[in-house]
Amino acid sequence: MRKLLLIVTFILTLASIWIALTLGAVEGPTANPESPVRNIVYIHVPGSICALFCFVVLLTGSVGYLVTSRPKWDILAAASAEAGTIFAAISNVTGSVFSRAEWNIWWTPSPRLISAAILLLLYIVYLILRSSLAASPRRKARICAVFGIVAFIDVPMVIISARFIPDIHRPDFSFSSSWQSAAFVLSVAAMMLLGAVMISFKADILRIKNRLDEQSFS
């Protein structure tokens, strides 16, 4: 099943890259319309969507663990945090590259950029907390779940600031051709699938690690 998922992800990624670079190329930054940076939208926006998606999975895992105390929920939360960190980093870095090309600045303290940075920091701090807890596995899982839930309260602010607050950030644009829309939808689908595959692989690794830890204790 996972092999099939990997193949589908690979095909979708190739298809979205091909369409984005050929038929669906979007208008470039105002300063330099021919800049190759223009197609960053196909990575930046799906990266942001996946970072938020991973946080929803993290919240689900955290709440699930507090309610049921089953390790599988904690593993899901931990795996999604690692995947989310990568997507949040992609979103921040690609946004910064585009910002440099469009406005000649790497970063500015605008609400959306601050909230995107907060999202990345929340993921990083979650991972730091996870690695520095010196407690029993059950207690460690419970504490990480508590932080996951408290951290999630900051996420609606990220969504609100990206959608409703006037900002230097590029306004929501509509694609001028159906090829652009197709490339965008494909890139979002490819990245979401990639996120699911990453979470699944990481969850397997954590499950094996937990089993080994239990064996070494007994």
Add this chain to the structure above:
Amino acid sequence: MKYFLLSFKAVFIKDVITELRARQVLPTMIVLGVLIVWILRTAAEAVSGGALIVGPVSLWLGVLFAGLLAQERSFAAEQEQNCICGLLLAPVDEGTIYLSKLLVNIVMLCIFELILVPVVIAAFRLNVSGRWLALVGFLLLGNVAISSVGTLFSAIVQLTRTRGSLLSVLVLVILMPMMIPATFALLAIFNSIGDELAGTGALAYVGSIRAAAGYLVVFDAVFVVVCWLLFSFAIKE
């Protein structure tokens, strides 16, 4: 309700008496706060009019970092002699322990601010111009926000290898959204900016001092309730 009040009062008084006898936290908070103000006052000399901007910011920085010191101690002291086990064995609800610790931390910050605010006003020659009530209100809202998150995470970090340093990271990352309207409010109260600000920056998105107050009230309400509900999960063995 009567039992809640009794146990709440018992934990609160225990913590206040411990601090009055040991005098460990408050002097450290004051020294740290004054040092932060002094360093930033020196830096503000670099630009003309810098004191107007740096002054209110230094007040928040002092409150934030001194607050972290107070919160870190609130559970470190319990952990040292394993007092936390006694506290958890006592017939007191975990939520009540959280609320009393929260109140202790808020009171500590209020006492600290009684000293730091005059120091900041004098050092940066700031003018409150009859807005004392607003200043007190915003500082109180800030204290509740900082203490609500800090008290919960103080209990958590006692189980980590890095303790204090991790507490500052955990608390500051959660408080970052709150610091934007809080900074806006103090800048407006000290007349560093107007009551309303237009533009595209992070401060401009807060918009007005009224909106900043609303944002802080919502933040406080949400985080106090969520942290209170989650505290028992964080503290249970």
